[in-house]
Amino acid sequence: xxxxxxxxxxxxxxxxxxxxxxxxxxxxxxxxxxxxxxxxxxxxxxxxxxxxxxxxxxxxxxxxxxxxxxxxxxxxxxxxxxxxxxxxxxxxxxxxxxxxxxxxxxxxxxxxxxxxxxxxxxxxxxxxxxxxxxxxxxxxxxxxxxxxxxxxxxxxxxxxxxxxxxxxxxxxxxxxxxxxxxxxxxxxxxxxxxxxxxxxxxxxxxxxxxxxxxxxxxxxxxxxxxxxxxxxxxxxxxxxxxxxxxxxxxxxxxxxxxxxxxxxxxxxxxxxxxxxxxxxxxxxxxxxxxxxxxxxxxxxxxxxxxxxxxxxxxxxxxxxxxxxxxxxxxxxxxxxxxxxxxxxxxxxxxxxxxxxxxxxxxxxxxxxxx
Amino acid sequence: xxxxxxxxxxxxxxxxxxxxxxxxxxxxxxxxxxxxxxxxxxxxxxxxxxxxxxxxxxxxxxxxxxxxxxxxxxxxxxxxxxxxxxxxxxxxxxxxxxxxxxxxxxxxxxxxxxxxxxxxxxxxxxxxxxxxxxxxxxxxxxxxxxxxxxxxxxxxxxxxxxxxxxxxxxxxxxxxxxxxxxxxxxxxxxxxxxxxxxxxxxxxxxxxxxxxxxxxxxxxxxxxxxxxxxxxxxxxxxxxxxxxxxxxxxxxxxxxxxxxxxxxxxxxxxxxx
Numbered sequence: 027x028x029x030x031x032x033x034x035x036x037x038x039x040x041x042x043x044x045x046x047x048x049x050x051x052x053x054x055x056x057x058x059x060x061x062x063x064x065x066x067x068x069x070x071x072x073x074x075x076x077x078x079x080x081x082x083x084x085x086x087x088x089x090x091x092x093x094x095x096x097x098x099x100x101x102x103x104x105x106x107x108x109x110x111x112x113x114x115x116x117x118x119x120x121x122x123x124x125x126x127x128x129x130x131x132x133x134x135x136x137x138x139x140x141x142x143x144x145x146x147x148x149x150x151x152x153x154x155x156x157x158x159x160x161x162x163x164x165x166x167x168x169x170x171x172x173x174x175x176x177x178x179x180x181x182x183x184x185x186x187x188x189x190x191x192x193x194x195x196x197x198x199x200x201x202x203x204x205x206x207x208x209x210x211x212x213x214x215x216x217x218x219x220x221x222x223x224x225x226x227x228x229x230x231x232x233x234x235x236x237x238x239x240x241x242x243x244x245x246x247x248x249x250x251x252x253x254x255x256x257x258x259x260x261x262x263x264x265x266x267x268x269x270x271x272x273x274x275x276x277x278x279x280x281x282x283x284x285x286x287x288x289x290x291x292x293x294x295x296x297x298x299x300x301x302x303x304x305x306x307x308x309x310x311x312x313x314x315x316x317x318x319x320x321x322x323x324x325x326x327x328x329x330x331x332x333x334x335x336x337x338x339x340x341x342x343x344x345x346x347x348x349x350x351x352x353x354x355x356x357x358x359x360x361x362x363x364x365x366x367x368x369x370x371x372x373x374x375x376x377x378x379x380x381x382x383x384x385x386x387x388x389x390x391x392x393x394x395x396x
Numbered sequence: 397x398x399x400x401x402x403x404x405x406x407x408x409x410x411x412x413x414x415x416x417x418x419x420x421x422x423x424x425x426x427x428x429x430x431x432x433x434x435x436x437x438x439x440x441x442x443x444x445x446x447x448x449x450x451x452x453x454x455x456x457x458x459x460x461x462x463x464x465x466x467x468x469x470x471x472x473x474x475x476x477x478x479x480x481x482x483x484x485x486x487x488x489x490x491x492x493x494x495x496x497x498x499x500x501x502x503x504x505x506x507x508x509x510x511x512x513x514x515x516x517x518x519x520x521x522x523x524x525x526x527x528x529x530x531x532x533x534x535x536x537x538x539x540x541x542x543x544x545x546x547x548x549x550x551x552x553x554x555x556x557x558x559x560x561x562x563x564x565x566x567x568x569x570x571x572x573x574x575x576x577x578x579x580x581x582x583x584x585x586x587x588x589x590x591x592x593x594x595x596x597x598x599x600x601x602x603x604x605x606x607x608x609x610x611x612x613x614x615x616x617x618x619x620x621x622x623x624x625x626x627x628x629x630x631x632x633x634x635x636x637x638x639x640x641x642x643x644x645x646x647x648x649x650x651x652x653x654x655x656x657x658x659x660x661x662x663x664x665x666x667x668x669x
Contacts, residue, residue, distance in 0.1 A: 038452075081562055101565045114563035118581040128567030161659070179567065 030093055032057040032215045035080060036089030040239075047073045048084065048238040057182075060216045062226035065236035066262070072187060074236070075219045079108050079185050086244055092182050106177035108185040111192070113168045115160035121171050123149070123157040128179045146178035149208070166197050177212060184209075186218045191226060202228055205275060225262045227251060235259050237389070253294075257307060257386045266309045267341050267355050268386070275305050281385065283308055287328060287350050288378065293385040307386045314341070314359040314382040317374055319360060324377030330355065332372045342366045346374065403455035424642065426490070437629060448634035458635065465599055468530055468614055472537045473595040473653040480545030480590055483582075484586040488553040497547075506543040507648075513540065514607040522609065528610035534667035536604040548593055552586020552657065585657030594645045615639065 040048035044289075049069045055061045063071040076082040077089060080101035088396060089096045096104055107128075116124050117171035125143045136140070147153045150170035152246035160182065169189060176184055189205070206229055209216045220226050226233045227247040234244045243255045257268065271285035280292045283306050291308060303314045318324060333354050334345040342365040345354040356374065359365035406448055425437075430449070434442035452458060486492075487499050506511060517536045526532060560582065564574040602616040620636060622628045 079566060081565075101562070102568045102570060106566075108563070108566045110559045110563055112557055112559050114557060114559040116563070116578060116582075118558060127564070128569070131568050131573075175563075175567065 030262075030384075031055055032059070032092055033217070034088075034090040035074070035078075036090070037050065038074070038077065038084040040070070040077065040082065041085045046239050048077070048297040049156045051085060051087070051239075051241055053234055053241060053244065055215060055217060057215055058213050060206070060229060062218045062220060062230035062233045063236060064220055064226040064233050064262075069236040071219045071236050073239075075108075075185050075187055075217060077175070078106050078183070078217065079106055079167070090187075099211050103199075105182040106185055107179055107181040107183075108187065109169070109172045109176055109189045111188045113160075113172040113192075114297070115163070117160050117170050120156065120161075121152060121157075121158050121163070124160070124171055125175045125178050125264065128174060142178055146174040149176045149211070149257040158252050164194050166201060169193070169201060169244055172278070173208065177208075181214065183217060184212075185217045186216060188219055188221070191218075205229060235262060240387075253384055254309075257309075258389050260384070260386055261310050265312045265356050265358075267312065268350070268353075269308050269310070271306050271308050273304050275302050283385065287348055288380070288383070289326075291380050291383050293377060293383060307388070308383045309386050310378065310383050312356045312358045313356060314376045314379060317344075317357070317359050317363065318377050319363055326378050326380060327375055328378065329373065329375050331372075332368050332370050332374060335368060337361075337366050337369060342368075344368070354384055376379055411493075412494045414631045417661070423640065426633055427637045430630065430637045432630070435627055435630060437633070448630040449638075451631050452634055452638075458615075458631075461613050461615045464530060464612050465466060465615040468533050468537065468605070469595045469598040471534045472541055472598040475534065476536045476541040476594045477549075477587060477590045479589065480542055484549035484553050486545055486552055488556070502546055503516050503543045505540055511541070514603045517604070518607045528608060530609070530612055532610075533605050533614065534609040536608045537598050537601055540601065540604055544597060545590040546592045547593050548654065549583075549586050552583055552589070552654075556582060568610045585653045589650040589654045589657075590639045592646045592653075594660075596646045596650075599639065601645060 031051075033055040033288050034052040035051055035055075037049045039046070039162075045187070051074060051360055058323055063070045063074060073082055077084050080096065080098070080099060081102075083097070089232055092105060114298075116127065117139070119127065125146050126139055129142060142217060142258065144153065145154075150173050152167060152174065153165065155167065161173065167190075172189075186205075190201055193201060193215075202225060205216075205218075205365050218226070218229060227250075229248060232244060233250050236244045237258050243250060243259050250259065251263055254263060254266075259269075260266040269285050269288065271283040271291070273289065274282040274284050276282070277292070280294045282290055282292050285308060293308065298351050316324075318327065328348055330346040330348040333347045334346055336343045339361075341358050341360055344357050344359060344365065345394070346357060347354040403414060429437045431444055431446065432441045433445040433447070441446075483502055486494060505586075511565050514536065517532075517539075521528065521532050556579075561574050564578045565571070575614070600616060601614075602620065606613045606620065613621065615635070619632050622632045623630050
């Protein structure tokens with residue numbers, strides 16, 4: 027990340043009456059970064075985005091955009107532009123007039139204005155629909171109008187509030203690819219709010235996962251998926267098998283944890299100190315467990331029984347009961363060997379890699395304000 | 397319960413025809429007799445004439461009443477729409493204590509017996525020592541029209557997506573500029589519709605105008621006064637026909653404007669590519 031972040035959020039709190047929407051949020055977002063705010067509804071991600079845009083003001087703390095404090099600066103004077111969840115296309119204006127809306131105030135002259143509107147519409151491949159009204163456009167086209175209308179003002183930061191949630195799955199995937207290449211083309215900072223973990227993983231350079239008004243973890247998609255810090259983060263981003271264990275001690279290579287059935291695991295050290303002998307939670311992703319067929323052997327094996335099975339086309343999700351484990355293990359198998367034909371109750375063997383386990387911190391208690 | 401009985405379905409069209417006949421035949425007779433070349437409103441018709449319409453032109457009393465109606469109508473529609481805009485915006489935009497109660501009380505005149513409202517208003521006006529005039533009619537009819545304005549305006553404002561105003565601010569526009577460039581144009585059809593509806597109601601309203609007018613009658617009050625003279629009935633029919641046409645015209649415009657706006661501003665995520 028460059029030395030001065032494009033957006034610096036410094037110990038921001040936001041109260042609505044006694045409800046704490048944002049709790050001591052600090053975050054730096056770099057210039058040119060595609061950054062995602064990810065979390066379930068009500069986690070504060072939208073409040074944070076609206077605070078950057080200027081529609082909400084923090085109760086305390088500072089937000090600096092491009093080095094200048096934005097506290098008290100109204101939305102129309104900030105170098106940010108937003109794509110709204112509803113797209114907010116002005117219904118009384120056509121596509122061109124929508125895109126030109128913000129330019130009108132800049133008094134560029136008719137020629138320059140027309141040129142920039144045309145270029146912005148070309149950029150989102152809507153050049154042929156300039157005379158249409160909002161209600162004559164499909165969801166994907168409306169989204170592109172909203173993008174063009176914001177980008178034509180050449181903001182330093184583009185804010186996107188769940189921009190793809192109103193689209194069906196196929197279109198959503200197309201628009202994801204388009205958003206990513208658009209961001210590379212314009213090179214400015216994008217801040218995306220989403221509750222869809224796959225969208226965040228696929229699009230962004232870095233992700234901040236939020237729960238209950240707090241930031242739980244900030245990392246790259248790969249880091250956050252492979253090394254989630256807390257149970258909630260692990261759970262929110264895909265499936266995770268949670269196992270309880272007990273810490274045995276520290277060695278040069280990491281922390282050793284004793285678990286039921288999976289033996290003694292050596293895990294990389296967490297940021298927080300963990301006492302020896304304390305209870306610890308470890309996790310392994312379902313796709314890191316593998317079925318063993320016929321006489322195939324692996325260095326680390328377990329036996330179990332299929333308790334449930336769900337067919338997903340390219341994969342099958344299995345729930346495998348293992349004697350001595352409280353909960354059945356969830357695993358994902360590609361349907362190349364016949365996992366989709368395994369009957370419920372079948373005895374199976376599975377292989378695991380001890381390196382694939384992660385140590386998960388307990389979640390901070392939810393803060394209540396009285 | 398057998399709702400699909402064939403006997404019933406054969407009766408239904410007949411019932412509907414009778415119903416509409418009863419509702420609209422008297423109104424259709426109005427223009428018919430207004431072009432009839434006889435003072436009596438009886439069949440058979442005596443022949444076509446436009447003399448009743450021509451006679452209206454020289455009728456100073458009638459013209460004065462028409463001017464009064466115009467003044468009252470414009471003031472009532474302007475006032476009730478203005479008050480309606482404020483109330484409708486507050487009720488659709490904000491959640492506050494007593495919101496439902498306030499809305500109910502504003503809508504109540506719709507269901508109160510008009511004559512009771514008229515009598516009570518008259519008592520208050522006289523007790524306050526006010527002279528009966530066009531102003532008192534305007535006051536009374538404004539209260540009476542407000543519920544109609546409110547129902548048109550709240551429907552229009554409810555469809556207004558608040559993020560449109562935020563988007564405008566976000567794109568660099570000021571609060572005032574946002575009101576001028578986004579809020580006003582988007583709710584304009586509802587406002588126009590409200591103006592037309594309340595003007596039409598005021599034009600046709602009789603009871604309040606009758607009780608609250610002094611020496612200056614509105615058209616409705618004038619017509620009522622003319623009914624005492626049998627010879628003047630055909631001119632009243634001609635005048636009534638004109639008023640009917642104006643009402644239908646205004647209400648049609650109001651409805652067309654409202655529907656066009658409704659279709660255009662249905663931004664709720666329809667995707668017709």
